[in-house]
Amino acid sequence: MLGLAADRLRADMNRLLAFLFHQGILDEQFLQLQQLQDESSPNFVSEVVNIYFHESEKLLRNLRSLLMDREFLDYRKMGNHLNQFMGSSSSIGAKRVRNVCVAFRAASEHNNRAGCLTALELLEHEYCFLKNKLHELFQIQQQRVLATGVRYPM
Amino acid sequence: MTVERVISETKDQFPIGMRVLAVDDDPTCLLLLETLLRRCQYNVTTTSQAITALKLLRENKNKFDLVISDVHMPDMDGFKLLELVGLEMDLPVIMLSANGDTKLVMKGITHGACDYLLKPLRIEELQNIWQHVVRRKKFDRKDRYNSGSQDKPHTEAAGIGNVDQNRKFNKKRKDQNEDEDEDHDENGHDNEDPLTQKKPRVVWSVELHRKFVLAVNQLGIDKAVPKKILELMNVEKLTRENVASHLQKFRLYLKRLSCVATQQANMAAALGSVDSTYSRMGSLNGLENFHTLAGSDQLHNAAFRSFPPSGVLGILNTPAGLGMHGLPSPGMIQLSHVQNSGSTCNDQSKLQSFVISGNHNANILQGMQMSLELDQLQNNKGVSHIGEQPTANNTTVFPVSVSLIDARITGCSNNPLIGIKSKSLMLEGSSQQATLHASASNLRDSVSAMGYQNGNNLSDFTSVAPAPNQLWDSKADLQGQACPISCNAGQIIRSAPQELNDPRKDAPYQLNVLCSINSSIPVNGAMVQLGQCLDRNNPILCRNMDLDSIGPPNFVDPLSIKHGEGDNSALESSAIEKDGYLIVQPRPQGSYIPDNIGSLEDLANAMMRREQDKGKPANGDFGCNAYSLRTCI
Numbered sequence: 001m002l003g004l005a006a007d008r009l010r011a012d013m014n015r016l017l018a019f020l021f022h023q024g025i026l027d028e029q030f031l032q033l034q035q036l037q038d039e040s041s042p043n044f045v046s047e048v049v050n051i052y053f054h055e056s057e058k059l060l061r062n063l064r065s066l067l068m069d070r071e072f073l074d075y076r077k078m079g080n081h082l083n084q085f086m087g088s089s090s091s092i093g094a095k096r097v098r099n100v101c102v103a104f105r106a107a108s109e110h111n112n113r114a115g116c117l118t119a120l121e122l123l124e125h126e127y128c129f130l131k132n133k134l135h136e137l138f139q140i141q142q143q144r145v146l147a148t149g150v151r152y153p154m
Numbered sequence: 155m156t157v158e159r160v161i162s163e164t165k166d167q168f169p170i171g172m173r174v175l176a177v178d179d180d181p182t183c184l185l186l187l188e189t190l191l192r193r194c195q196y197n198v199t200t201t202s203q204a205i206t207a208l209k210l211l212r213e214n215k216n217k218f219d220l221v222i223s224d225v226h227m228p229d230m231d232g233f234k235l236l237e238l239v240g241l242e243m244d245l246p247v248i249m250l251s252a253n254g255d256t257k258l259v260m261k262g263i264t265h266g267a268c269d270y271l272l273k274p275l276r277i278e279e280l281q282n283i284w285q286h287v288v289r290r291k292k293f294d295r296k297d298r299y300n301s302g303s304q305d306k307p308h309t310e311a312a313g314i315g316n317v318d319q320n321r322k323f324n325k326k327r328k329d330q331n332e333d334e335d336e337d338h339d340e341n342g343h344d345n346e347d348p349l350t351q352k353k354p355r356v357v358w359s360v361e362l363h364r365k366f367v368l369a370v371n372q373l374g375i376d377k378a379v380p381k382k383i384l385e386l387m388n389v390e391k392l393t394r395e396n397v398a399s400h401l402q403k404f405r406l407y408l409k410r411l412s413c414v415a416t417q418q419a420n421m422a423a424a425l426g427s428v429d430s431t432y433s434r435m436g437s438l439n440g441l442e443n444f445h446t447l448a449g450s451d452q453l454h455n456a457a458f459r460s461f462p463p464s465g466v467l468g469i470l471n472t473p474a475g476l477g478m479h480g481l482p483s484p485g486m487i488q489l490s491h492v493q494n495s496g497s498t499c500n501d502q503s504k505l506q507s508f509v510i511s512g513n514h515n516a517n518i519l520q521g522m523q524m525s526l527e528l529d530q531l532q533n534n535k536g537v538s539h540i541g542e543q544p545t546a547n548n549t550t551v552f553p554v555s556v557s558l559i560d561a562r563i564t565g566c567s568n569n570p571l572i573g574i575k576s577k578s579l580m581l582e583g584s585s586q587q588a589t590l591h592a593s594a595s596n597l598r599d600s601v602s603a604m605g606y607q608n609g610n611n612l613s614d615f616t617s618v619a620p621a622p623n624q625l626w627d628s629k630a631d632l633q634g635q636a637c638p639i640s641c642n643a644g645q646i647i648r649s650a651p652q653e654l655n656d657p658r659k660d661a662p663y664q665l666n667v668l669c670s671i672n673s674s675i676p677v678n679g680a681m682v683q684l685g686q687c688l689d690r691n692n693p694i695l696c697r698n699m700d701l702d703s704i705g706p707p708n709f710v711d712p713l714s715i716k717h718g719e720g721d722n723s724a725l726e727s728s729a730i731e732k733d734g735y736l737i738v739q740p741r742p743q744g745s746y747i748p749d750n751i752g753s754l755e756d757l758a759n760a761m762m763r764r765e766q767d768k769g770k771p772a773n774g775d776f777g778c779n780a781y782s783l784r785t786c787i
Contacts, residue, residue, distance in 0.1 A: 029274045036189050036277075044189060052182045083226050087252030088182035090274040 006147040013140045016133065023096075025130055030093030046138050052092050053131055059085045060127060063120055067113070075108045078116070082108065085123075097126045169284030170195040173217065177207040177235070178224040178250065183273060187222065187250075190277050196284075204230035208238060215243050219287045222271075225251040225258065233265045240266040240402065246286035250275070263380060266402040268395060289395070358400060365389060366400060375408065 020026040037044040059081050066078050082105045089098040100123045107115030174196045178184040184200055191198040199218070201207050204227050211218060221239055225232035236247045249262040252273040262270045268286040271279055358366070369386035370378040380398035387397070 029276075032274075032276060033186070036186075036193060041189060048182060048185050048189075051185060055180065055182055080226060080228075083252055084180050087224075087273045088180050090252060091183050091186050093274070 006144060009140055009144040009147055013137065013144065016137055016140065020133055020137075025094070025096050025133060027093045027095040029090065033092060046141075048092060049134055049138075052088055052094075055088060056085060056097075056127060060120075060124055063123075067117055067120055075111055078108045079105060094130055097123065097130055100126050169287070171197050172284050172287060173197045173219045174199070174283075175207055175210060175218045175221045176200045176223075177204055177221065177227070178202065179227045179229075180224070183224070183250075183275075187275060190275060190280050191222075193277060194281050203227070204232070204235045207235065211239060211243050211245070218245060220246050220248065220283060222248045222250060222283070225249050225253070225262070233261060236262070236265045236267055237402075237406075240399070241406070244290070246290050248283055248286065260379070263398050264402060264405075266399050268399075362387075362389065362392075363400075366397070366404070370401070370404070375405070 017026075020030075033045050033048060041047075062081050063078060063085075066074065066081075082101050086098055086101040086105070089095075089101060100119060104116060104119035104123055107119050174191055176184065176187045176191060176198055177200075178187060179202050181202065184202055188198050188200045199210065201210065204223070207221070207223070208230075211221070223232050223235055227235075232249060232251075236249065239245055239247050246268040247266070248269040248271060249267045250271050250273060251258060254272045259270045268289075269283065365387045366383065369383040372386055373379070373382055378401065380394045380401055383401060384392060384394050384397045
């Protein structure tokens with residue numbers, strides 16, 4: 001029974017991952033993250049991803065406040081935030097988020113405020129979606145650990 | 155036991171345990187980077203702030219092997235950090251960025267990054283970064299060979315595992331290369347074999363630097379990119395990386411020189427041409443390596459100081475250069491990068507300075523600036539600045555003391571006066587092909603004034619550039635103006651010996667002419683002596699001879715000092731390597747001093763004798779102080 005649960009969980013996880021990869025939400029960089037997780041750093045992926053979430057939310061807030069500011073003129077600052085966002089997103093394999101950042105950066109380079117706003121909306125949306133999916137993934141993984149953990153003594 | 159075992163296990167396992175400092179303000183990337191590096195079995199230290207990183211690096215220069223840094227950081231620009239690390243610690247730096255824009259990458263390279271990686275990082279990319287460390291180590295090793303110290307900095311590190319393994323690694327490489335290295339110990343001419351796997355380092359010899367500068371000139375300093383420079387230079391086994399780092403230093407050097415140049419120009423103007431005005435331009439600072447460039451201000455001041463009194467400026471001593479071994483810096487010529495910019499030697503005293511700058515490894519000869527100080531010879535001002543050396547830095551010191559020797563030149567029979575071949579010779583278009591350009595005219599005047607008495611055309615000073623030929627060549631190339639001198643110098647030098655033998659000759663002077671290529675500062679008669687031991691057998695020195703035993707006292711002590719130091723053996727070592735001494739061209743490839751030149755001591759003595767015999771130098775005299783040729787290096 002427990003074994004079945006573990007298998008089921010594993011299947012769920014695989015399905016979710018397949019979905020995410022297929023949709024382009026994640027790319028092979030995420031696989032690298034997974035490969036880096038081992039006995040010496042058993043929670044590496046979730047650690048990194050949580051840091052990513054934390055930072056990204058900060059960045060998104062900054063971006064939004066910059067754009068909401070009527071006197072907004074400092075596209076360079078926005079560019080810096082975007083650059084960081086892009087870097088971290090690509091580092092964990094968040095492909096779609098990163099692509100939106102690219103579009104966002106293009107708009108900001110052209111000083112296109114409206115374009116930036118649109119891109120920001122899209123970015124927030126993509127980010128939320130990614131966050132949800134990754135949370136789901138972590139949950140499944142936790143359950144798997146629990147399930148297999150229980151199995152071991154048997 | 156366990157510890158020992160661990161150590162021995164890691165000893166031979168470089169790059170395992172390589173110490174990396176990772177800097178990135180983005181915590182996500184930093185954690186990822188750290189984990190990736192750990193996975194490659196490197197020893198990782200991380201920080202999210204550039205300032206902290208610098209602090210860590212400065213605390214102990216031997217603590218890290220490699221630095222990886224993000225480009226965009228809030229507290230300090232990544233490029234700035236890159237520059238600082240390159241200058242201060244000379245560690246390989248890898249840049250990281252999410253932005254792969256060509257311009258940015260180019261910027262990274264020109265600032266000296268040894269690599270530029272794009273995010274997202276993959277482990278495969280990081281698995282090879284140790285090669286940058288090896289490359290540097292090789293260069294360092296060569297340096298150490300030359301300087302006589304076989305220890306790599308890493309070996310001195312206190313750390314265990316990494317250090318040991320580094321040491322072991324180094325030793326292994328050392329052993330492998332030892333034979334080759336020893337042969338090329340002087341390393342004067344790396345042209346023969348600039349970079350090979352066997353030869354760990356690239357020494358920027360005068361010749362090499364000359365080519366480099368030529369290439370840069372051709373391309374235009376703004377457009378010079380390492381790849382094109384490399385192509386133009388057409389030197390085998392020179393990598394783009396070498397050129398890039400050299401270029402970076404060169405640029406910095408130029409920047410500083412241009413500041414100095416303006417100052418000097420003003421000074422020159424103020425002083426007037428006839429007398430001793432001589433503002434040496436950057437030559438003073440030359441030599442020093444970039445590190446000392448920072449200290450160049452000092453130098454400049456020193457130079458200026460020296461000028462007025464003696465009028466002869468001969469020396470480029472830059473404190474940095476002179477630093478070697480506590481030798482008085484005077485007479486050290488600092489090699490600084492050759493300045494492309496307008497060397498205009500036009501005025502009467504043109505100084506053409508070759509600057510040979512030692513390079514980051516503290517011994518690389520970047521360029522040579524030779525300043526010629528001609529005219530002031532008439533004033534009999536010796537070159538005195540040698541004394542200026544404020545702070546000798548050991549880096550790249552080229553002890554070139556240029557002493558303008560009395561036109562009488564010297565007949566030092568055995569002297570290697572090589573340098574002496576006075577410019578005047580050249581200038582006057584007399585036997586030598588003096589083609590000094592702009593400065594030529596000045597030189598001519600001064601030279602003739604010098605009183606080339608014996609009729610030999612050897613006029614006084616010789617800009618003995620370190621590696622006479624090479625220096626000259628490079629000089630010439632660089633600046634056009636300087637060229638003639640250099641060419642001539644070489645020739646003159648060669649021919650000098652014959653004439654030198656003539657006892658009637660006036661005291662030889664060493665012509666350490668520093669031609670300041672860039673500077674249009676009139677050169678004082680001061681001779682700049684290039685003390686260089688170029689030839690392994692015959693140290694080439696430009697001895698500053700005080701022709702009539704007058705002249706500013708400061709002149710040229712360094713030469714003697716240098717010389718004193720040395721033995722030929724010292725000289726032999728590649729000039730560059732010698733701390734503080736820049737001997738240009740460790741191997742004088744027959745460029746200058748003929749074999750009949752005896753040891754420096756002899757030469758010095760001869761010169762001294764001559765000087766005494768000579769009496770007052772003609773107005774063309776540079777009034778170099780007598781120095782024994784020790785100069786050098």
